[in-house]
Amino acid sequence: MMKFKGKIWKFGDNIDTDAIIPARYLITSDPAFLAAHCMEDVDPEFLKKICPGDIIVAGENFGCGSSREHAPIAIKAAGISCVIAKSFARIFYRNSFNMGLAIFESRELWNIVSDGKEIEVDGEEGSISITDSDFVRFLRIHPIPSFMEELIKDGGLMRHLSKKKE
């Protein structure tokens, strides 16, 4: 269930919440509207390039800046299945799980893949596999603990809690 497969799109260090979703679009928290402007100021072609399930791979301190919960909402609604960065800003990290967006830390991945490369992530096992013409390369990542996994499956913290209550 916690498996993600898609092409990767690379970004650098310190991608802030304004880059993910510019403040001028914060007039609403409608996911479809936010998704339509995801990453717009960093890469205007981003939405045209990606397919549902694709993966963002970034450098250090992804999601720094404001504590807006709109940032993970925009990424998720754009169809991105997960984000793998060298490190995440603290509140973005929290907000992602709370909004139901899977994120993983890997220090190596960024250095060995390039745009458009297809990878497979297994969040339960804690592995990333990269297939080259003749061999498969595995990278280890921290697996997602089961309660966080439920959180993502249910589509975020509050939906998870209301489901649990039923």
Add this chain to the structure above:
Amino acid sequence: MTITEKILCKHTDLEEVHPGMLINAKVDIALGNDITAPIAINEFRKAGGTRVFDRDKVVLVPDHFTPNKDIDSAQQCKVVREFAQEQGLTHYYEVGEAGIEHALLPEQGIVLPGDLVIGADSHTCTYGALGAFATGVGSTDLAAAMLTGEVWFRVPETIKIVLYGRMQKWVSGKDIILYIIGRIGVDGALYKAMEFIGEAVGHLGMADRLTIANMVIEAGAKNGIFIPDAITEAYVRERAKRSYTNFTSDSDALYADMIDIDVSTIEPQVAFPHIPSNVRGISQAGNVKIDQVLIGSCTNGRIEDLRVAAGILRGRKVAPYVRLIIMPATQEIYKMALREGLMEIFIDARGVISPPSCGACLGGHMGVLADGERAVSTTNRNFVGRMGHPGSEVYLASPAVAAASAVLGRVAGPGELPGIGG
């Protein structure tokens, strides 16, 4: 394990926790204010919430735009007040009995050593001074905690900060934390816990420790923490209305990093605009003319801070065309200052006294800056526009530096005042 790891562990069913682990932990206190609680209350209801998990553990303090600044803020406060009433919350504090949340909770014994505290406000980290684990979260986290009493965490690594040496005259907790932020930067402790230990901690009273823990977020930290000692015990004993646990770090605990600081080498510090890490010693401040001085906030609005400021302002006057605003952090502090005659000193010096509120600290109301104006402030953030117009500037400093600056009309230390001496 470190003290941070032990407190987190104690609030789970686990035997041990390690940095990097994701855990679900029980909270002792979940805090919200007039800005963040309305969103959380809405989420709580949307998730089908009817009763909070424990009416003694959800704390709501309207303090940011109180006394109600305008119609919008009045509406926000109303949402919070009605929710508190409906839920029968033990800890709801109306204007008149309250003050700034982070000064109020320790003072009233609501937060105690060993507690796990979350607050939908970034300066929730203040309570680490008591030997509690306390951290700021988003409104959704607060909603979830109100519903279930639990919140998830990634166990942080800890940076050990060893303070040693004797502090010079006029140097306070504020100068120590500004110096540290200047040294490690605004992301120097990202995700991490900052644990303050060393012989110099024994010379820091609770007020100084609260100021230091308050600003760890300005270095990106998840929490700051002091190991409870005799000073903590003396502060907590008379306030606690329930039992509490003092934790300590094991001698073989693992740290991500260690920073040694000889506090005797630190002079009073000032953070220049527009980032808290842009720190200089007061001797390097140059001639910066100012328009306003703010003494107060959750960082430095305690009685000890007001005493220091009054000591400098006694018998002196604020410089012409400079405004001095005194903002006691709670009603209790206000009363003590009145009894001790401090308020009279401030008024005689031509200062104005604000009710306990966040008010001017976040450019909310009661002391907003105009374009091009400069303020020396004992608060914790000096980002662009933090206290008003985007063209205004904020210089962060201790109450002693702020008071001296008010008298001299420029950024200056008390050592420059005739009759005081360094």
